[in-house]
Amino acid sequence: MLRHNILLLQGMGGTGKSTLLRYLRQWWQRTGFAKDVFYFGYDEKAWNLEQIIWEIGNQIYDRFDNFHRMLPEAKKQKLLKTLRAESYILILDNLESVTGQPLAIQNTLPEAERNQIKDFLTRLVGGETRVVLGSRSREDWLQPTTFKSNIYELQGLDKEARSDLAQAILQRHVTEKRIPSIRQDDNFQQLMKLLAGYPLAMEVVLANLKNQSPKEILAALQSADVKLDTPSEEKTKSILKCVEYSHSNLSPEAQKLLLCLAPFSAFINCRHIHNYIKELQILEPFKDYQFEKFDEAIQEAINWGLLSPMNLTPSPSPTRRGGEEDSPLLAIQPVFPYFLKTKLEVLDKQTREALQKGFKNHYQDLARSYNNLMESKDAQERELGREFCRLEYENLYNALQICLEKQESISIYFCLKKYFDLMNDNQSNLKLAEMVCQRLEKYPPAFIKGKLGYQIPLAIARLGWCQLSAKQYQQARISYEKTLQLYDALEGEAERQKQLWKAVSYHELGRVAQALREFEEARRNYQQALQIYIEFGDRYSCASTYHNLGAVAQALREFEEARRNYQQALQIYIEFGDRYSCAVTYHELGRVAQALREFEEVRRNYQQALQIYIEFGDRYSSASTYHHLGRVAQDLREFEEARRNYQQALQIYIEFGDRYSSASTYHHLGMVAQALREFEEARRNYQQALQIKIEFGDRYSCASTYHNLGMVAQDLREFEEARRNYQQALQIKIEFGDRFESTIRPHFY
Structure with a gap:
């Protein structure tokens, strides 16, 4: 260095x-x-x-x-x-x-x-x-x-450190009396030289001293051409040979049992491993497996260092936290499943396919469990479900790939979709949805007529949701309209269920129209959805539609109508104990009060929303509320308080990679700087906002930023620059038919 x-x-x-x-x-x-x-x-x-x-x-x-x-x-x-x-x-x-x-x-x-x-x-x-x-x-x-x-x-540990690690491994695996004689054995010294201080190799190999002599182990590794003590480019292969050697020393039954872990990646939850065993036991190739010894086989893998206990939330510290030794949660060394997969190749095709099926069935059950946790109204349960999905993502994804290949149920997809929702990872969500829907196109027509046929339109609806989040409005509209046709084609569902699913699509089509500022079209779609919910007695689902009808009224500056709809939604959420969903409605009630300049009411509602987001650990959603608390402070001319709140929001948007949402916050930071007559600072923030809006094709929102850039230029007496920016803003407002905003505009928009 x-x-x-x-x-x-x-x-x-x-x-x-x-x-x-x-x-x-x-x-x-x-x-x-x-x-x-x-x-x-x-x-x-x-x-x-x-x-x-x-x-x-x-x-x-x-x-x-x-x-x-x-x-x-x-x-x-x-x-x-x-x-x-x-x-x-x-x-x-x-x-x-x-x-x-x-x-x-x-x-x-x-x-x-x-x-x-x-x-x-x-x-x-x-x-x-x-x-x-x-x-x-x-x-x-x-x-x-x-x-x-x-x-x-990076080579292996130095002599002193490798000696200390060897002592710790020996103390775990052999009797205290044998340790001095082992350490004095010339073959042990040669073995230590061969292992070259690589921690994983030492963990894997030295555990075998429990039943073998250093001479036997050394001879076996040398015959396998293990070369960790040389500057070889093939050290990873040598590590695999070390694993191979230890694996070969297990009983044939233990070797068979550990192969059942081959489909897993990154993580195993031993609390659920017996459910996995039950799935395997009902399959013919595994009838004679001695699964009562499965725990012992897993312990052997832990002893190798190929599985390691962990807490639910891993600590960034290199030191182990208390309680990990007894944890049922196990992290998998990346080399372990790779090694086991090479062993699968010697099994017959029927056994390999059965193992794949058992793994898939196990994760279909787990996906339902994790999804229920993430859907919970309890904050701790939601966080637990999200954390398990984070740890299990590779396993869930691999099981989903098996389902798609076999053209079977895609229930695991809905769990992964919910996980990405909670993680606010829209890019991954869209990518996954596109992949699933492309694979569904190859499903046979008979599938949609069967009992799982509903999964196809539901998956397309999830794709529409992702497209809407990505501002792909026309694609989203096509997806939702397609679901309306597919729901009618379902033969295995009751009419009530089909109508309720159609209500969801009408609701989402309302969101598409709302995003495109087609407010009357949006209102028609929301009212269509609401009519179905009321007709079929689904009171809870009415809440989100009342909420969005409030948003349409708000956009049309019908503030009392907006407030009535939001309060209707809030009443239903409270009635059903859905505290988390209350947050976004409190937030919007705050925005209505802000438009009516009822500042104390504004702050109360935003603080309610923020408290719930913090309670549920939803850091991302709190960004919007911090942003609007900034707007309250700005309206009250508390500019430093406004700046603090905007910067808090901006930090969260950047942390979560939400570049689009940061545009509005940059815009308002520009307004604060402008109010403080920091004109160059204002211009920098407006230009940053404008750059992002153009990047995301949000032409309508560019108008307000062009207008404010015009105001900055005007204050700096750069009149031609001001005129250019005002004309840009005016052109966009006329283009979108926004006559109100093109003729009457407050000084700070």
């Missing part, structure tokens, strides 16, 4: 890269080696450059700095200047996830976002800040401009 300020720390899985980097982060901070250390792990999240800049900026600059009010390019330039001039450390770990390397957690970044990170790192070359990149691979996408030839290949 002293030779070149960017370093690639490379090592295969099982060498302890992340543990080392997290320790170094603490050590460097404690010893003052750097002013601060910033750690970003791609095993946890697909960090893009904007999120990295925001997180570092939060730690470097205080709240009185204007950093967060800058345009993105200006932020980047300021941060680069600081990092080049001052001694910080930036750690990007588990980078193999960025490009989706084999055995890596799949937090990939698109090529454009990878290039932004590469450009940022390139500009840090030669500066005072040091950068450490942790990865299993050579990360060629960052070459030749970043770490260049500065690569530190």
